[in-house]
Amino acid sequence: MRIPFFLFKRRTLRFWDYWLLSKFSGKVLNIPRCGRIKKTVVLSFDVETWDGKCGGQEELSANPEEEYFQYLPRLLAILDKYSVKAQFFVCGKVLELYSEAFEEVARRGHGIGGHGYYHENMSMLSCDSQKTVVSMVKRLMHKKLGVEMRSWRCPGLKANIETFKVLERLGVRYSSNCYRVKPLSINGVLEIPLSARMDYHVLKSQGQKNTDGNLWAEYVKKKIITSSGLLVFGMHTWVQKKYDPECNGVESLLDFLSSAWSSVWIGRFDDFEEIVV
């Protein structure tokens, strides 16, 4: 695909860029509804804690051992209880240090994708550096978990047009780097946009005073009820562990979804192959 006139090579893609791409250059995709299914939901978790840092930033509450060996099994047990598959985006460094925790995630059939190696800003890197980062994470995933990396989320949702070229060359099929546009294909990579970032600090910034687990779940429920089509919810495991260590919010959300199985489909990005046309 030729780079459109409004995109400089290194510029971070913003909402309007994705919108213009969907209008002029990219291919907008329809996610067809299977029979009576009206809503397609993906729960995605970003995993980015190591060495006292969360997402590359110093964080007092960072406790990777507790996050990966106490919180994560609890979350997996709840997902299993409702037989739901979620999507995890894991940093390369986390995979290197705590691979045993993610072997279980892969074994249970959840989708695993890349999220940078050191949670770096991809749009600030040159094409070659981006290629190195993606291939390193891909190799690590294959070596440690025996899983082929097929999805990617850029840290901080910062990507440029070269990122998509690199992802396509390295065999990544799905990416999730933007908000509020229709799913589209960029350089052969399916860009599946986020509907909302479901973290407590985000909800707080939107004017919600209470950070109770159920409040978070209520917000997502309302979003699911009132919307139709594709809904991708982004969460961070470290934020969830900090504010909702018992996974009450996730459990209440899945409980709600279990009553609406007939009209809501919930799964991971890898399952999209069957439903994306």
Add this chain to the structure above:
Amino acid sequence: MTLRRSSSKYWSQIAKRYYRARRDSLDTNILLNLLNENIGAYNPHSVLEIGSGPGIFTENLYRKAWTVSTDISRRMLKFTKRRGIKAEFIQADMEHLPFKHDSFDMIVAYRVLEYSGNGTQTLRQFSKIAPIMLVQIPRHDSFRGFMLLLYRWARFPVLLLFKKNVRFKSYSFKSVAKLLKRSRLSQVRLITYNNGLDIHVVLRRNQH
């Protein structure tokens, strides 16, 4: 989301009285039968109920499909919830519904259209949300209809209705035909019941 406060307050005030008066009435039973018949025919997976009130029809609906109930009055929704009805509840005005295009299989709007300021606009909005609509419209154009209206409302504080400035519109056959024509929906089945004083219509979104 905008809510007409006067309507919201009025329905909150009469929630329990309304339920007691309407739960066993003859026209409720007829409507319940019509609802069951249509649900059996269309077999929807998700239903949006507009103006659920104290949950007379929600009681029946939630066992058959995933149901989301909306009402302008929060107290009405709380009252329904307290009765142990396992549906999802959202407070919303039927003229400004917060749902996106094609998010449900069916809409059930019983005993609500008469309170809408613009029936055509409301029906068009319904048709965007779901392809099939079950609508009940009261026909109070005859003398008998007027008497029935008085009888129905005699149990409630009628004067309060006017004091609170709640909209109420009665339809004749002509005005119903006009409404359906203007809203550009295809009419699947129209039934009059309760001695011809109420109209039940099944509407379908036009495919074009």
